[in-house]
Amino acid sequence: MSIAVPTTENVPLFGLLVRQHRMRIGLTQRELADLSTVSVRAIRDLEQGRARRPRQDTVRLIADGLRLGVRARADLESAAGEGRTSWAVKASYEADPPAPPLAVDVQLGREAETAVIVDELASGAERLVTIVGIDGVGRTRLALEVATRLHIADRTPVLWCPVTGPAGSDRLSTLVRAAADQLLGTGGGPHLVNGTDDIAAFVEIVADRPPLLVLDGVVEAACPSRVVQLLRDCPGLRILVTAAFPLGAPGERHFLLNPLAVADEGEPFNADAPAVRIFMERARRYRPDVNPDARETALIADICRRLDGIPQAVHAAASWLVVYDIATLHQCLHDGPAELLHHLAGPDGGTNLRDALDRRLATLPTAERELLDALCVQGETFDLAEVMTLTGRSLPDSGRAVRSLVLRGLVRPSYTAGQSRFRILHLVRAAQLCALDVRV
DSSP states (O other): OOOOOOOGGGSOHHHHHHHHHHHHTTOOHHHHHHHHOOOHHHHHHHHHTSOOOOOHHHHHHHHHHTTOOHHHHHHHHHHHTTTSOOHHHHHHHHHSOOOOOOOSSOOOSOHHHHHHHHHHHHHTSOSEEEEEOOTTSOHHHHHHHHHHHHHHHHOOOEEEEESSSOOOSSHHHHHHHHHHHHHHTOSSSOOEETTEEHHHHHHHHHTTSOOEEEEEEEOOOSOHHHHHHHHHHSTTOEEEEEESSOOOOTTOEEEEOOOOOOOOTTSOOOTTSHHHHHHHHHHHHHOTTOOOOHHHHHHHHHHHHHTTTOHHHHHHHHGGGGTOOHHHHHHHHTSOHHHHHHTTSTTTTOOHHHHHHHHHHHTSOHHHHHHHHHHHHHOSEEOHHHHHHHHOOOHHHHHHHHHHHHHTTSEEEEEETTEEEEEEOHHHHHHHHHHHTOOO
């Protein structure tokens, strides 16, 4: 059996320089290891090209062990930096830990959810948390609040990466975005920054001070196993994801973000409920003089119920007060599925939330879409026994189908008197009934 012997052609300049300096002063690899406190194996791998990315402290220790002068040391450090992210980026990252983006609004009604995720990530109980839920429910805002609190508490570095939006223009942001594309397997193949592997370059930068990596707006993860490998390669790293659906990675913590609590039809309303407060805060941006009486406040609470307590939907509805009074808006949202969905656009005609809802429903697997169609025609609420009757499936299969709808944020679970029931969100049911051209 032949053994491949490394040649100078495939050994990086750093490895060649280490060997040349070592041979010049007559040291063996063992003797250099003793002088530098770097392992014999590490020195051998560097000299033979099996290790190509020495860490900064390794370079310093080897230079000390070789007793290099100023110029020779600079040449060695320069060689170590060839084909890799600049150490200046790493130095800047460690000296001034990056912070999350600044929030432009106050988060309302999410204190319990925020506290749970902050505690899990801060304690290390969870290292990969994915916030899922329907579009407009506030996944990004919750992630921002969690990241901000962790950064304030102990200056945890926060690397915020908008997966589908524009990234920052600095070198660190560019690297994080490239690593995220490679990590998720959604960027059309391997990405290289300065000829290096993006994930390896990311680990090199953050390994000594692991950050909270936030991947905001993940649509799909083609290679969830890479996420797990990254967590293994970078102990202490924590990853917070906002996504339409769980990544499917082993050890992933699924955090379902439900809409804000609203009173059910016929129940007493709470004028201080977060959804009502969001409506009023947004309404006063358009009509600073709005001052609802008790009857109008009850109508606002019912508007929020009709919109499922979804913050972005509440924002869109409140914007209609530019042209409507509260009673007219309330009537419009109760005139039928088409009118309810029409008012998600706001008076300016924007359709972001409606389009996002349509996209979410369009990506449902066929079996789940057919189940949701049947449930929407039947009514707003259901239990597993009804699903079994509709589909003819077993209890476990019915449970899996409903679980998928729940994790997609389309159906909301409730537990009353020890029994599980589920309610289709009003907006989801309206969209499905419109698509089926069913009138209710």
